[in-house]
Amino acid sequence: MSEMAERTGMSVTQAMAERRAVKAFDPEFRIPEPDMRDLLETALLSPTAFNIQNWRIVRVTDAALRREIRAVAWDQPQVTDAAELLVLCADVDAWDKSPERYWTEAPQAVQDLIVPNIRKYYDGRPQVARDEAMRSCGMLAQSIMLLAAERGWDTCPMDGFDFDAVAELINLPADHAISLMVAVGKRAEAPFAKPGQLPFEEVVVSDRF
């Protein structure tokens, strides 16, 4: 972990409370390369089903590409102004691509038990594989946002953009899907307050609907 990350430790609870979707970023702010790598490596400790690590992160550093993405993302300024723009994608067929490589460090008996079940679980069930793509990227996105908050940075999760147009701009392979984008940087303006929370009892159900 870099010195910067060590200095800015924040509890999970605090990070949850501090995190807000920021729309106006300081365009001058840059994240040092080792700190960004540290954040991403740590975020990649998030779980995936069967450890398939189906996520793929496209880190957009090219300014021209940022402008092209902004043009198909409702002209939202965070796309070009945030220090980092991450397009969280997934390889929807990751389960079918030598899945034994996700379990190389496990004892042989565990490998023999789990690896054959990976194909059995997803084979012929494209919606299940698609759901897995979105779930994995959701968990990864939240890790990135909380780790950023811990480091004193701001984030904005986004799915307000033309997915097909962004797919074309980043040469997304046909068997991959985009889940969402996350901008990371430093706020230029205070974000809005939370716009309205549903009552706890409406969201948390006991035993059955």
Place this chain on the structure above:
Amino acid sequence: MSEMAERTGMSVTQAMAERRAVKAFDPEFRIPEPDMRDLLETALLSPTAFNIQNWRIVRVTDAALRREIRAVAWDQPQVTDAAELLVLCADVDAWDKSPERYWTEAPQAVQDLIVPNIRKYYDGRPQVARDEAMRSCGMLAQSIMLLAAERGWDTCPMDGFDFDAVAELINLPADHAISLMVAVGKRAEAPFAKPGQLPFEEVVVSDRF
């Protein structure tokens, strides 16, 4: 926040490193009600697109129902033995159910701008609404798991179960979807080490595939 939660603060980075999928839980361990409520309330500060808060958490406390779910979940012991079993679901049509209620605290001008866009975004795009369900629950799940780690508890994310059978057991409404289950409690055995990480360069792509 309860006293217990205050005592066990842990940084986001530490929680990321400590969290492992635990399979063997101490069946005697219980989480005090205020602490569980605090964890869930804090986790519900996670973001959702357009603040639609489409997630619904079914907290399964009935021991008989836990046994029924275990029977359709590959007999995994964490289903009955963990202190808490949460079925993370989503109302796939949340965007269509009085979406103005998600923005009541925002300034009127913001409400007027955003609320009409919610229907425009999802209407006639069932896969987009389904993706949103999985993304929201993924973010919520990761928040729950990191908040639990901060409190010294263990978790296990699960999608190894018969989704249709669990849907029937919890009376899932037809316009809802199950995303995953999360068990929360105290480990009885040390979990496996990470079974194998893909190389960073395979997962993080610069600008384009």
